[in-house]
Amino acid sequence: MKRVRSIVAPLACALLLLGCGRYNKSGFVYWSLSPEANNLAFSWCGYEESLCTIALYTFKTGELKLFRNTTGRNWSRPNFSSDGRQLVFSIATPDSDDRQIAVMNSDGSGLRVVTQGKGYRTLPAFSNDGKKLTYLCAGGMTEKYWTPYKGSTRRLRDKEICVVDLLTGQENKITSLGAYAYSRPSFMSDGKKVLFHYKGGKKNPDTKKTNTFEFNIAQHIEKPKSETVLSEMPLANNPRISNDGRRVVFSARSNEMDRGKLKSGYFNYDLFLWEGSSDILNSKGTIRRLTRAQSYLSGYALSMDGRKIAYAFDKERNGKMRFFLMDIDGGEVQEFSIPEKPDGWIGPGSSPSP
Numbered sequence: 001m002k003r004v005r006s007i008v009a010p011l012a013c014a015l016l017l018l019g020c021g022r023y024n025k026s027g028f029v030y031w032s033l034s035p036e037a038n039n040l041a042f043s044w045c046g047y048e049e050s051l052c053t054i055a056l057y058t059f060k061t062g063e064l065k066l067f068r069n070t071t072g073r074n075w076s077r078p079n080f081s082s083d084g085r086q087l088v089f090s091i092a093t094p095d096s097d098d099r100q101i102a103v104m105n106s107d108g109s110g111l112r113v114v115t116q117g118k119g120y121r122t123l124p125a126f127s128n129d130g131k132k133l134t135y136l137c138a139g140g141m142t143e144k145y146w147t148p149y150k151g152s153t154r155r156l157r158d159k160e161i162c163v164v165d166l167l168t169g170q171e172n173k174i175t176s177l178g179a180y181a182y183s184r185p186s187f188m189s190d191g192k193k194v195l196f197h198y199k200g201g202k203k204n205p206d207t208k209k210t211n212t213f214e215f216n217i218a219q220h221i222e223k224p225k226s227e228t229v230l231s232e233m234p235l236a237n238n239p240r241i242s243n244d245g246r247r248v249v250f251s252a253r254s255n256e257m258d259r260g261k262l263k264s265g266y267f268n269y270d271l272f273l274w275e276g277s278s279d280i281l282n283s284k285g286t287i288r289r290l291t292r293a294q295s296y297l298s299g300y301a302l303s304m305d306g307r308k309i310a311y312a313f314d315k316e317r318n319g320k321m322r323f324f325l326m327d328i329d330g331g332e333v334q335e336f337s338i339p340e341k342p343d344g345w346i347g348p349g350s351s352p353s354p
Contacts, residue, residue, distance in 0.1 A: 108347015242306025
């Protein structure tokens, strides 16, 4: 793998990248690459005490711009449409457990909320034809509880995967798996299935302990059918699929693969590429490892053509992330940094239409 020089000099302001000005060791950055991988979209919070909004970083110029948010609601976890003309994201009133899904043009115009009703909706993604959205939908948040790992915390309850038709506004819940956690869902190339990573658990009545299990699932939209994929790599999680379905990038714990080289007590994750036919359900692909970071993987995004991937590693697990853009075919890796302050604003900042 060939390393090239950094394309932006200033040190990244990692604290602002994750949202709400905070980062913890289990944090994860949700990015989206534009179709040609020229721009990177992500959540941005804390600038001049404003609401959370969406940031757009341009690789060629190193410029960072924020979408003007005058809605009174926080924006987070954006995703580009296949043609790059639109962004979809989660929109929420501060201190509320309800979150809706909104869509706007990539120039900041035409903002509209496309879901309604109580619930927590997040991690949205467009279908390839731009006519549907899929996202994680939950009943809300639990009451606060204490854990040794995070202290006082809350989590989503009744989590499932939903699909909404942008023409009719009809929202359908397509899973009933009762999962403990889902990854960001993505439409598969035929538009009839949604790909995601699923983690569940079942309590043993004898030992009272919960046995956990996890799979990568291709969920049919029109019928209640779930099929497992990526069986070639049992540790695979958080899959990102190219538009043609021939490439899937996923993360996997790499401690076991690099035994003897790592500090004990830490989980390390690296990126891997599955490559095969567009019919992932009925074909076995080849898998190759893309990174050997011996580090915590803080997030990644695959370009829609499957040729580039942006990712972040937190080697010291202290919030000081390093950011990279990889050309998968050529093997070149560019290290980049996010400026601490934006260079400008995007969009008129109009209120969303109903």
